[in-house]
Amino acid sequence: MACEDVEPVSLQCNDCPIRHRAVCARCETDELERLEEIKYYRSFEAGQTVIWAGDQMDFVASVVSGIATLTQTLEDGRTQMVGLLLPSDFVGRPGRASAAYNVTATTDILMCCFRKKPFEEMMERTPHIAQRLLQMTLDELDAAREWMLLLGRKTAREKIASLLSIVARRDASIKLRAAEGRMTFDLPLTREAMADYLGLTLETVSRQMSALKRDGVIELEGKRHVTVPNMDRLLEEAGDDSDGGFLV
Amino acid sequence: MACEDVEPVSLQCNDCPIRHRAVCARCETDELERLEEIKYYRSFEAGQTVIWAGDQMDFVASVVSGIATLTQTLEDGRTQMVGLLLPSDFVGRPGRASAAYNVTATTDILMCCFRKKPFEEMMERTPHIAQRLLQMTLDELDAAREWMLLLGRKTAREKIASLLSIVARRDASIKLRAAEGRMTFDLPLTREAMADYLGLTLETVSRQMSALKRDGVIELEGKRHVTVPNMDRLLEEAGDDSDGGFLV
DNA sequence: CGGCTTTCTTGATTTGGGTCAATTTCTGTT
DNA sequence: AACAGAAATTGACCCAAATCAAGAAAGCCG
Structure with missing residues (x-):
């Protein structure tokens, strides 16, 4: 004791x-x-x-x-x-x-x-x-x-990018994957849950996911499986290079 | 020890x-x-x-x-x-x-x-x-x-009302004023600081303050001195009847 | 008191994201 | 394979709050 x-x-x-x-x-x-x-x-x-x-x-x-x-x-x-x-x-x-x-x-x-x-x-x-x-x-x-800070001051695109980078990082830490660069993971949340997390509507989440895909920041297989070809690019989109903000 | x-x-x-x-x-x-x-x-x-x-x-x-x-x-x-x-x-x-x-x-x-x-x-x-x-x-x-919750989901008017009720309550507790109903206090923040707190611009803060004044929810003497004729009304405007949310 | 800065208000205009609505794509299930 | 229900996408339109732009009050100080 x-x-x-x-x-x-x-x-x-x-x-x-x-x-x-x-x-x-x-x-x-x-x-x-x-x-x-x-x-x-x-x-x-x-x-x-x-x-x-x-x-x-x-x-x-x-x-x-x-x-x-x-x-x-x-x-x-x-x-x-x-x-x-x-x-x-x-x-x-x-x-x-x-x-x-x-x-x-x-x-x-x-x-x-x-x-x-x-x-x-x-x-x-x-x-x-x-x-x-x-x-x-x-x-x-x-x-x-x-x-x-995210809820009060970030744009929809930055919010999505922030969430993705947090989930990616969390996932990476579990799998002990040290590599920066290409990264693959499953989103544990529905679009609605993402929206509730980010203070957005699910339509906006969907639109911004599509936009990030169109711009080559992420790739999508199905709705939930995400791969990030360039992690630095994603972090840039997130609006801050802080290595954290683990709400997760 | x-x-x-x-x-x-x-x-x-x-x-x-x-x-x-x-x-x-x-x-x-x-x-x-x-x-x-x-x-x-x-x-x-x-x-x-x-x-x-x-x-x-x-x-x-x-x-x-x-x-x-x-x-x-x-x-x-x-x-x-x-x-x-x-x-x-x-x-x-x-x-x-x-x-x-x-x-x-x-x-x-x-x-x-x-x-x-x-x-x-x-x-x-x-x-x-x-x-x-x-x-x-x-x-x-x-x-x-x-x-x-405030930053992600409340409207500008609700945000202002929430902040005012928090400051009022905090002020009241310091002065040990038990009375509900009419309440008077000084805002310890500039419009800009309020905006930074609420995730708004200072123009929006100013406009919503004016709107709350116009609608009789608050009275203003000068820019900083606020009196709330009816506390319940203000709480109603804040969008939740929770008795709290003391970030303050 | 009058000039000076800072803070605040108000107006005109724009825009990002919300709302509403219609498909489309994914899950299962039998 | 076919159907049903849930989840996601996409489009058209709208509105709350941001942005841009003057002014008006309120301090502050010599």
Whole structure:
């Protein structure tokens, strides 16, 4: 339980195929059993709502496989995606009783859940977990603010290019593909989801995708499979050469 | 140093006129001396840049008086404000070497700074500080995401109304004015700053302010002094009845 | 007080992206 | 293979907000 070392990283559950990014590796040996005690799995089908904004939320969770989105909506139905959850991402927050956003599965998804109370107790006993969560939350805050720049000031074309480069990069990091230059990946989102993410309509998304294709910035096979012949060109189109803005 | 109590709140420096919201009241007695050791003040004039994005940042700080903004910019000069710092707000982050945003003083401002290294050491020794910072960061994240909805999906009029209601509320909470209904406050921002906050141009901001005035939603004396005769009406114009979205 | 700058307002015009509507292309399914 | 339903594209038109361009207020300072 005592955990004196410096660099907290991620924690590997016994039977989850991924490493959760939430908790402390150093404490792993001591806390793992306890973690196993309080955890359970839930799976959802594509399109299902995991939780509605405002609902009671008595667990925190880590995405094991699949993709989910965080969205907010106005009464008249306008919706804005405020986050994308990929495997190993963390949902829910200690010290908050109800969910702040709608969480929706966009593909079939498996989540590894921890009951909130015991998780919070574990946090109390294991300071590095709070520090690790702080780190992650600060990263998410940076990503959210990067997204604010995109939503407030970028053109439709720049928005699309930004999203594509983020997905490409995220995909690349998973596959450990170091190469710049040519890059191939599948879009995990429908045109509508992209629109909700970027503050556009799906028609505009479609039009700009076609325009980028016409101009040779991307190639499309089918609707979802994208290849970027020249990554630098795409980044240029995105309007900033920042190497980041991982909301993803 | 040991700090076993539950509810971390804020810390009162010996000679700052405000309570910083960053740290733990329970540890106050023990940590205060040390805090005094590592702290120093810096003041900036209206318009001055406190720090540029990417610069080395070897301190964290709390705003004592005045107002500062966090902004991001694209190469061609388009800028988006991503945060507003009011007295007692916290800037800078443990575990990060360089600033992520431009911080600019919009009024004369006094900041209470703590050198980062010792501050981080204090965090190590005082778990509740990390927990308190986590809490604050989660709140900021919520606010940023609320702002994403505004930037992505609200009309110019709704954006203005949202900003006004946030400033009104923040002002009200400072003055401990419980009354709903009629409300009076000074805008701490120029039209241009409002535009950068809302993802609009200053002309549009000005036009929508005039429109809200014409429609009796607000009254204006001079350019900056606003009174809201009916707070509910303003909230209605803001497009959501959420009682929050404090990016402020 | 009068000149000077900065901030703000208002008008005329343009345009990027929204809206509405009609196809087309992809999934499955039986 | 044929059909159905969902997802995506494309076109025609429109409108909210951007852009361009004067002026009007409000500070500020000698």
